[in-house]
Amino acid sequence: MIIDSHVHIFPDKIAEKAVAGIGKFYDLPMRHDGKLDTVFAEGRKAGIDKFVILSVATAPEQVASINNFLAENVRKHGDKLIGFCAMHPDFQGIDAELERAREMGLVGIKLHPDFQRFDIDDEKAFEIYRAAEGKMPILFHTGDYRTGWSKPEKMAKVMDLFPNLDVIASHFGGWSEWERTPEAYKGRNVYVDTSSSLYKLTPEEVRNMVDAFGADHVLFGTDFPMWNMSDELELFAKLPLTAEERELILHENMENLLRKYGKNI
Numbered sequence: 001m002i003i004d005s006h007v008h009i010f011p012d013k014i015a016e017k018a019v020a021g022i023g024k025f026y027d028l029p030m031r032h033d034g035k036l037d038t039v040f041a042e043g044r045k046a047g048i049d050k051f052v053i054l055s056v057a058t059a060p061e062q063v064a065s066i067n068n069f070l071a072e073n074v075r076k077h078g079d080k081l082i083g084f085c086a087m088h089p090d091f092q093g094i095d096a097e098l099e100r101a102r103e104m105g106l107v108g109i110k111l112h113p114d115f116q117r118f119d120i121d122d123e124k125a126f127e128i129y130r131a132a133e134g135k136m137p138i139l140f141h142t143g144d145y146r147t148g149w150s151k152p153e154k155m156a157k158v159m160d161l162f163p164n165l166d167v168i169a170s171h172f173g174g175w176s177e178w179e180r181t182p183e184a185y186k187g188r189n190v191y192v193d194t195s196s197s198l199y200k201l202t203p204e205e206v207r208n209m210v211d212a213f214g215a216d217h218v219l220f221g222t223d224f225p226m227w228n229m230s231d232e233l234e235l236f237a238k239l240p241l242t243a244e245e246r247e248l249i250l251h252e253n254m255e256n257l258l259r260k261y262g263k264n265i
């Protein structure tokens with residue numbers, strides 16, 4: 001069983017344009033369009049069984065329609081898809097929308113402070129954190145050496161303020177800021193994912209990250225459509241990890257995390 005815990009999807013109509021925008025933002029080539037059919041095709045090639053799908057709302061007006069879109073796909077492909085809903089700090093009625101998302105079968109939240117242009121530790125986002133605490137984990141984009149929105153230290157501060165919030169700090173806790181991430185989160189119960197990191201970190205560096213965060217707190221993710229699922233799994237296979245650690249990272253950690261919230265996958 002392999003779960004890709006970080007998969008961006010877009011409605012077919014806007015997929016190509018949205019994906020081009022992300023590639024430009026990170027100055028990285030995007031390997032794929034962001035269509036669900038492509039997720040399934042690439043997943044089949046790579047041998048990935050399940051996908052955590054998400055989509056970022058860059059404006060509050062997009063939140064409800066994105067959540068409808070994600071929920072509709074989870075309904076259609078419940079055996080393969082796990083949905084993390086969109087939210088935005090400027091959204092009016094955060095509690096009610098998160099409740100609606102849960103009723104529609106979405107089990108987590110995805111936030112991207114850099115795309116959504118809010119400081120991860122800005123009080124205006126606290127309503128989301130408060131509403132999520134004990135109810136849904138939040139998968140955050142974290143880290144960008146060029147900006148200040150999602151600094152690992154700010155994420156750690158949020159964790160101290162919301163101790164019952166399950167935080168997945170993507171990209172090993174801070175994309176492009178890896179030299180600081182283990183220290184920034186020290187002593188906190190943070191989950192991290194492997195996405196958009198394996199292209200840059202050496203196998204030894206990843207090994208050290210797994211030791212720092214704990215093998216039971218690392219999730220395999222690809223950040224599709226940025227990367228090829230097969231390439232990411234190949235990079236993962238080359239890491240110096242034990243068979244038990246691989247099982248944890250490839251699926252058990254996500255299963256255990258969601259079980260806490262009553263979701264068996």
Ligand SMILES: [Zn+2]
Nearest residue numbers: 006008141223
């Ligand atoms: Zn992401």
